[in-house]
Amino acid sequence: MTTTTPIPDVPPVATVQVSLSQRLKAETAGQHDRMESLMARAKVFAGRDHYARFTAAQYLFQQDVESFFDDPSLRDAVPDLQVRGRLQAARDDLADLGATVPDEPTATASVQMPAALGWLYVSEGSTLGAAFLLKAAQEQLGLSAGFGARNLAAYPEGRARVWKRFVAALDAQPAGTHDAVVAGAHAAYDRFGALLKASFKLDGSPSFTRG
Numbered sequence: 001m002t003t004t005t006p007i008p009d010v011p012p013v014a015t016v017q018v019s020l021s022q023r024l025k026a027e028t029a030g031q032h033d034r035m036e037s038l039m040a041r042a043k044v045f046a047g048r049d050h051y052a053r054f055t056a057a058q059y060l061f062q063q064d065v066e067s068f069f070d071d072p073s074l075r076d077a078v079p080d081l082q083v084r085g086r087l088q089a090a091r092d093d094l095a096d097l098g099a100t101v102p103d104e105p106t107a108t109a110s111v112q113m114p115a116a117l118g119w120l121y122v123s124e125g126s127t128l129g130a131a132f133l134l135k136a137a138q139e140q141l142g143l144s145a146g147f148g149a150r151n152l153a154a155y156p157e158g159r160a161r162v163w164k165r166f167v168a169a170l171d172a173q174p175a176g177t178h179d180a181v182v183a184g185a186h187a188a189y190d191r192f193g194a195l196l197k198a199s200f201k202l203d204g205s206p207s208f209t210r211g
Helices: 020-027 027-042 048-066 073-075 087-096 117-127 131-143 159-171 174-201
Strands: none
Touching: 020 027, 020 159, 020 174, 027 048, 027 174, 048 087, 048 117, 048 131, 048 174, 073 117, 117 131, 117 159, 117 174
């Protein structure tokens, strides 16, 4: 007669939960790289005329994003929404540069929450990363956070602090909304890419991969 050593129970492998902010960063990485490539092709800081074209694209993108700011559901998701956005800053920069403020309708009339949160993610991410752009505007064009480059300036509380609050708001969103938020972020990147290409008359587009 043989005996069998009992096999101990093996606990199930825990499922790693990926936060919404982590998922957005991973799944839009290709889009982010594409924007950097487009910015390089546009030579944004080659002169004030080039920079004014970039600022016009910024203005139109902020117009799209801030069209959501009266949405009560977005206000509930991002309680400090009133401190965000750069539409007026871009308008003032264009005035400083002697450039015309674009007069175009928003491209987001049909966008609602939670996709709107993905658009805001792209806008807030660009604010966080704009420190390098502000430095270039200062060194290469003689602009500043008070003249011509307001739309690149940090929030009064600082970039990192306001960004961390936004990430906390993102990661508090229900799991069932995540797909729509990611889709909104992709649409926002596509929109800003289209605005850059139109403003600088760039043909074609660098390839990129969506996560």
